[in-house]
Amino acid sequence: MKSDVQLKKEVEQELEWDPSINAAGIGVEVHDRIVTLAGHPGSFAEKLAARRAAQRVEGVKGVVVELEVRVPAHDKRSDEEIAAAVRSVLEWTAGLSEKEVKVTVEKGCVTLSGEVDWGYQMKTAENVVVPLRGVVTVVNQINVRGNASGGDIAGKIGAALKRHAEDEARHIDVDVNDGTVTLRGKVGSFPERSIACSAAWSAPGVHNVIDQLSIGA
Template structure:
């Protein structure tokens, strides 16, 4: 098992290795496997990429994010300009149904609302916004229309893990309340955790995935 110091050094190395991140502006602290990222980044995209880089490191149990986005002068844009660009980006995405997503922008922070039929459509909307200039954050409040089957969710998680040669689906419990899916149990890494979450999100009708999985 890695010590907190080893995890810290690995996260710092992963941030240095990630070309989309300026690691010099990010501090890393670790306490009992919980990693805190602090400091300043120059875009929401860089913040996102830093979070994903930290999650790739073995031994990381959870992340606390204390980074803020400080746009350089060349990247600053007014909210009207950002909103117009977001609308255009959503219209150009073949995975986002036309006029299904609504946009609100306040001080560079983008909130997306509306309804779509599938999780991949909601994910596509976020992807269309994440890397736009001037965006300081994104709130995904898009809802999914369809209903969800707990049996189908469990089966999809198990099938997804087995396809990728992981055998820990039996340690994951799935409970469904309305359109909310809760995952509990134990997984050996962030990779397996992400696989389980992605499988749950891929089920038709899932509005929210509550991740209570423990990484050991």
């Protein structure tokens, strides 16, 4: 098992290796294999990239993000400019529509609302907004239509998990209540955890996914 000192070194190296991250502006602390990131990234996309970088390091059990986005002067945009950019990127993204996804912006915080047919559309809308200049954070309040039964959803998620990661699927419990999927159990790594969550979001009728999976050997 890696020590906290070794994990700290490897997380710092992973941050330095990722070209989308300014590692000099991010501090790393590790306690009981839980990584805490602190500092001031220049964009919301960089903040998320730093979290993903820490999660990629083998042995990390969890990541605490204490990063505050400070947009540099050359990337600052007015709320009106950000709102226009968001509407444009939604219009140009296949499978999405500005008529379904509503946009509000306040001090660089983008809030998405409205209704879509699939959970993946809700996540896609968020993902295409994250890299835009001037965005400080994204709040996703989009609802997902759909009335599939809990049994149907759980069955399809279970089948998808077996296709993607059969060994991990045996250790994951899927609970469905009114379109909300809760995943419980243990997986071996953050990538395996991501596979499970993606499978859940891809099922019809899923409105929300609650990730209660733990990482461990």
